[in-house]
Amino acid sequence: MKASARLVVERDSAGRSVVRELRSMSPLTLVPRRSLLANATGPALVHLVSSATAPLGGDDLELSVLVGPGAHLRLHGVAATLALPGHRPGGSRMTLHLQVADGGRLEYLPEPTVVTARADHHAELCADLAGDARLRCREVLVLGRSGERPGRLRSDIRLTRDGDPLLRQRLDVGDPTLDSTPAHLAGHRVLATELLVWGADPAEPVSGDWWSLAPLARGGSLATVLADDTVAADRMLRTALAAHPGLDKAEAGTADGVTRVAGIA
Template structure:
């Protein structure tokens, strides 16, 4: 979409139907030192019924770099079986803000099976290690319950302007999360805007 010497803004779109049963998507991201990479989804992702599919993301953010990724809904349809795994490695002074929205089922569906994991580390060790297992056909109390949408904004590598109800990590970072039955009911858009503005300010990139 745009770029200069230290900043790139790109859009990601599937060239065909993704994820079909048995698909294996692997994404590798390398953000150079002092650079800012902003990624936005076009159209989101739908996991269709069939054999187990996977969506694997690995990202390295160089010293003083910043990754901003606004993910659109990741929908797990009835009969789908998906493993979704992300791994971020931050070098000195690096940071990231990620928006992820996980949805069990399309309208009128209960959704399939999802295993979603995210690990973020830097030279000092783990910042965030999280794993969610959910199945729309067997909802579990204490996991999602009757909810089918998990929306989250995650900031790592710095302290964002968190709200009182947000989870602040022991290491620099925080998470804002909202559970609901509809994607349009999420209140996290302003959180994303505020945390991204803070991250860009850290990176000395004009907002």
């Protein structure tokens, strides 16, 4: 299956963040939530729904998101993603293109991705920010369902601001020997990260047991958590985000997507 979807959010003359373009293609279905207040100035809220079983081996999925000047978008997932093997040879791929203009804010908060047995999935995030744009992106990876050995997943992140690179990162999971080493996942089943370009950054790295929050060299910061289940990952991610000076308490407390899928752990 090959599918592409597109979402554009802009700020209107009344200061509201409104959806200007929304194009879905199964399994990438975008569902906007309409505000009950005619003069609402909060973020535009859109849910990303998987309307078919995906990604399967052989799938090539692409989602493009554009946030205009001064607009604010919160893009949520509604259920965990299962990376599954397919009937055809080859792996699956999901590419996410994010572009945020001056003064724009984008929060991409999907539910966890479960790397099931024999899956071979490649997740790619490409984000391009204007100078004062804000971005927060979460990724939660679960290595296999309960009692199941995981398949393989490669995650690539490429983040730029005004064309200058802020982060280039590649992560490979699913190799039992590598995943068990202290230099990689140390035998943990859940890896949660949150990428933040959101106001002030921490002056120095901060960390606790199996979590850290580290500033990036040219702006932004990265929270990383290793845990044995999604409930613990959620709690530790909240702790890491609470140490971020650019997030207020309400924003740091929005890391609630993990707990709703605790049953898969």
